[in-house]
């Protein structure tokens with residue numbers, strides 16, 4: 353998985369990205385309100401106290417806490433204690449070591465620490481639910497105080513927190529841990545969709561989280577479940593506007609990922625049809641944003657994918673047409689000086705395309 357938090361927009365190196373780093377679609381939470389400083393609630397007496405997570409799980413000042421695994425740096429999962437030194441790690445993480453990474457003692461065996469794991473689980477369960485929205489306060493807090501203190505998030509918004517934990521675990525190849533956090537996050541979002549309906553923000557978040565779950569399954573070779581998650585991701589993202597670059601990007605990438613899985617599985621017709629759907633999503637997006645260079649690049653990449661599948665199926669003429677179309681697009685694309693990263697990508701895709709054409713001529 354290319355770890356990209358759907359809550360904190362970051363760049364997506366695998367496929368170009370309209371996301372700007374550090375820009376979050378969730379427009380609430382202390383970090384968006386003047387760097388976590390206390391603020392006045394409009395129309396009320398309540399003040400927000402600058403939040404601080406006692407366990408160190410804050411958005412900006414993340415540090416490892418007593419509930420973290422020192423190996424994957426995420427919250428403990430399948431918590432296991434080393435014998436004899438008693439240091440604790442995730443089971444998957446410590447099982448790759450012969451000596452304890454913290455103290456160097458030989459690990460004679462590991463024992464499940466279910467007590468500590470249940471503390472971790474309760475922490476996750478409660479995390480960020482301490483948040484009180486002003487609406488909730490109106491309902492619950494009518495004790496007549498004229499100066500209410502609202503403790504907002506103790507740290508990150510819950511979804512972002514779970515995704516952050518999942519990404520850490522995934523990077524350390526603790527895929528089960530990552531899946532568990534992402535599933536919880538998906539469950540949360542589904543719950544909200546049930547109450548407030550298919551808003552574009554929720555569909556977009558769910559689509560991204562399901563895509564990450566797909567990446568998790570793919571990384572452990574579970575292609576069947578990966579396709580199911582990517583399909584579901586596509587289902588939510590396809591409900592949304594073709595004018596939103598963020599959404600169309602995630603949508604088209606999910607389609608391409610299914611295409612890739614089908615391709616490696618030898619089902620070329622299916623692969624081609626997913627690549628084609630992705631291409632269509634990108635062509636639609638470019639109609640809304642004709643001057644965004646990364647969109648043009650995305651369309652060219654999609655053309656190359658469809659053409660490659662065409663060629664494998666034996667549609668050589670169709671393949672050549674698309675390779676030529678992609679080359680034309682890229683050659684007429686002029687990038688701004690600040691788009692150096694895109695220029696590199698443009699050149700490498702162009703080189704790939706020209707090699708494809710050369711391959712044909714030398715056959």
Ligand SMILES: [Zn+2]
Pocket residue numbers: 421422423424425426428429441442445526
């Ligand atoms: Zn771990």
Ligand SMILES: [Zn+2]
Pocket residue numbers: 434437438439452453454455456457
């Ligand atoms: Zn130890």
